[in-house]
Amino acid sequence: MTKRTVQFSIYRYDPDKDERPYMQDISVELDSTDRKLLDALTKLKALDDGISYRRSCREGVCGSDAMNINGKNGLACLTDIDSLKQPIVLRPLPGLPVIRDLIVDMTQFFKQYHSIKPYLINNDPAPERERLQSPEDREELNGLYECILCACCSTSCPSFWWNPDKFVGPAGLLAAYRFLADTRDQATNERLDNLEDPYRLFRCHTIMNCVDVCPKGLNPTKAIGKIKEMMVKRAI
Amino acid sequence: MVNRIVVGAHYGLKDWIAQRATAVVMAVYTALIVAVILVARPADFEAWRAIFAHGFIKFASFLFALSLFYHAWIGMRDLWMDYIKPTGLRLALHVLTILALVGYAGWAASILWRL
Numbered sequence: 001m002t003k004r005t006v007q008f009s010i011y012r013y014d015p016d017k018d019e020r021p022y023m024q025d026i027s028v029e030l031d032s033t034d035r036k037l038l039d040a041l042t043k044l045k046a047l048d049d050g051i052s053y054r055r056s057c058r059e060g061v062c063g064s065d066a067m068n069i070n071g072k073n074g075l076a077c078l079t080d081i082d083s084l085k086q087p088i089v090l091r092p093l094p095g096l097p098v099i100r101d102l103i104v105d106m107t108q109f110f111k112q113y114h115s116i117k118p119y120l121i122n123n124d125p126a127p128e129r130e131r132l133q134s135p136e137d138r139e140e141l142n143g144l145y146e147c148i149l150c151a152c153c154s155t156s157c158p159s160f161w162w163n164p165d166k167f168v169g170p171a172g173l174l175a176a177y178r179f180l181a182d183t184r185d186q187a188t189n190e191r192l193d194n195l196e197d198p199y200r201l202f203r204c205h206t207i208m209n210c211v212d213v214c215p216k217g218l219n220p221t222k223a224i225g226k227i228k229e230m231m232v233k234r235a236i
Numbered sequence: 237m238v239n240r241i242v243v244g245a246h247y248g249l250k251d252w253i254a255q256r257a258t259a260v261v262m263a264v265y266t267a268l269i270v271a272v273i274l275v276a277r278p279a280d281f282e283a284w285r286a287i288f289a290h291g292f293i294k295f296a297s298f299l300f301a302l303s304l305f306y307h308a309w310i311g312m313r314d315l316w317m318d319y320i321k322p323t324g325l326r327l328a329l330h331v332l333t334i335l336a337l338v339g340y341a342g343w344a345a346s347i348l349w350r351l
Contacts, residue, residue, distance in 0.1 A: 200243050
């Protein structure tokens with residue numbers, strides 16, 4: 001592919017200078033090697049070094065460059081530029097406070113993640129080498145442990161928009177099930193108690209925006225369904 | 237009182253199950269009543285009245301109404317929880333919703349058994 005010019009419309013907001021956010025129209029010439037949206041953002045940053053966004057690994061592992069791309073949350077480093085309709089509209093992840101341009105304050109998101117105790121709880125003395133699992137038990141963790149906490153899912157969820165302080169959100173609930181499903185974990189009851197709440201778990205109304213946007217192809221709705229199934233099993 | 241975020245009411249599972257169970261009741265009733273109407277083909281008021289005068293249809297209709305009201309309670313409560321932030325106002329709306337739905341249930345019974 002040869003050189004091409006791509007049109008952008010980017011959400012800009014610098015709370016020190018701007019009274020309110022605005023959309024900046026800007027175009028950039030890309031080389032044939034620029035294939036992902038993040039490549040274009042790097043070029044844009046060279047044009048206007050005020051444009052602010054997070055990035056790190058540039059290969060869909062760190063989860064830093066999540067943003068709202070043409071109305072849908074995704075990772076800039078995994079999105080093909082040529083698959084996008086122009087002008088490409090870039091906005092910060094919805095529902096979280098904006099720090100500057102495409103950078104949002106993730107405090108609320110991580111607070112919810114921490115609230116589900118995202119670590120193995122096992123009170124047995126640690127074995128000499130490692131806690132073993134059968135391959136079948138390990139299989140259950142596939143589709144759960146891969147989450148990179150980019151927040152694409154939780155910030156596309158209306159229930160999280162309305163109650164970010166009370167609803168754990170799809171990312172947190174996927175992580176919660178990751179530990180509920182782990183045969184080495186001993187805190188199943190406490191974890192279920194922690195989630196059995198009209199806000200924390202039952203705000204999920206299964207609209208599946210989370211599944212639609214997950215850049216890693218994970219399914220938080222399915223995990224949430226399994227948590228509810230565990231609760232039913234426990235109660236009925 | 238300090239303004240801290242408090243969660244952990246430890247309910248919700250029963251409502252979640254009830255929402256599904258009542259939905260099944262409503263779906264089955266809808267299929268049943270459509271079938272009954274298709275078979276009976278009531279042409280006038282008397283024929284309609286005869287359908288609902290039947291004991292089983294009365295029972296099924298009342299069950300449907302109760303399912304609808306319970307289902308509506310969970311749905312309305314969810315709406316208030318999402319959009320109404322002041323606790324006092326939310327509590328008032330919860331109470332009003334319950335009163336209205338209980339009233340509707342009584343009204344449904346009176347309509348069905350007055351026939």
